[in-house]
Amino acid sequence: MGATARAQPNIALIKYWGKRDSERNLPAVGSISITLDDLYTETSVDLDGDLDRDRLSVNGAERPDLLPRVAACLDTVLGTDRPRCKVSSRSNFPLAAGLASSASSFAALVVAATAARGLQRTTAKLAALAGRASGSAARSLYGGFVELRNGADGVVVESILDGDAWPLRVIAAITEPEAKLVGSGEAMEISRKTSPFYSRWVEEQPMDLATARDAIAERDFGMLASIAEHNCLKMHSVMWASRPPVVYWNSATLDCLQTVRELQSEGVAVFFTIDAGPQVKAVCLPGDEPRVVEALSQLAGVHAVHSSAIGRGAALVSCE
Ligand code: DP6
Secondary structure, three states: OEEEEEEOOEEEEEOOOOEEEOOOOEEOOOEEEEEEOOOOEEEEEEEOOOOOOOEEEEOOEEOHHHHHHHHHHHHHHHOOOOOOEEEEEEEOOOOOOOOOHHHHHHHHHHHHHHHHOOOOOOHHHHHHHHHHHOHHHHHHHOOOEEEEEEEOOEEEEEEEEOHHHOOOEEEEEEOOOOOOOOOHHHHHHHHHHHOOOHHHHHHHHHHHHHHHHHHHHOOOHHHHHHHHHHHHHHHHHHHHOOOOOOOOOOHHHHHHHHHHHHHHHOOOOEEEEOOOOOOEEEEEOHHHHHHHHHHHHOOOOOOEEEEEOEOOOOEEEEEO
């Protein structure tokens, strides 16, 4: 039996950084994100008892190096007595470069594996399973504006506003197409253990979440811009102060921030956010999208820009 699912990456406006339980991969803080529309990962899972081992291909190439994490996720979703699986995954955007490819990949994997086995699961359960593999993946099960809260025994994820209700645009400026050197899971642990700012980060997160929640409920772009930029820079400050320091930015990352500041001073409704990589995501109102795309594309260090609307949560494409 086999199934194919599609999931979109999500971009956190209020970030997840740090784990309270690394065994169960539970985040130390809640987070708020928007799920994208135009970027996606499509994953097929075939259950095949005749295979001698699991197989994984990503964008057409065999990737045994990525298999352990995928196999662990399949064990969580299907049980360790599961049949061997052939997994093939394709994304229409660069992998492992700070565009949340692990979020869309694990969200699609969990949905496809569940369907391939003929299991029925609620979206909440699928989100919890995806979160075990990658914290941010839990949010890609839902569309629009999504909040992840820490419950007593795991995460609670819900869509807090439909994308159509506030159709923002996200423009991702790719400043480095190659994979990052330090994965986010590892970098978070370095921050938790060594950054003098880490405990303050965790302490302040409920306030940032509340402000962002209000901004989204009131569709207050200025308020959302201010809290999202603050939360992003605070997260990177935590990383920079870690030992060894975790610095994902390059000079083009800073050029993008400068460009966003210039656009803001010209009255353009735009703000930036940056995840565990050097790419910059500019979030803007739809009418300002062409100006933001043009300004970021012109920068020498920007290799490509991907523009996206806000989209839906992960979904099954087919099941045999
Ligand atoms: C900076 O979800 O990749 O993008 O749970 O270890 O897989 P793991 O981490 P991951 O971390 C994402 C961190 C972030 C912020 C965010 O998406 O909230």
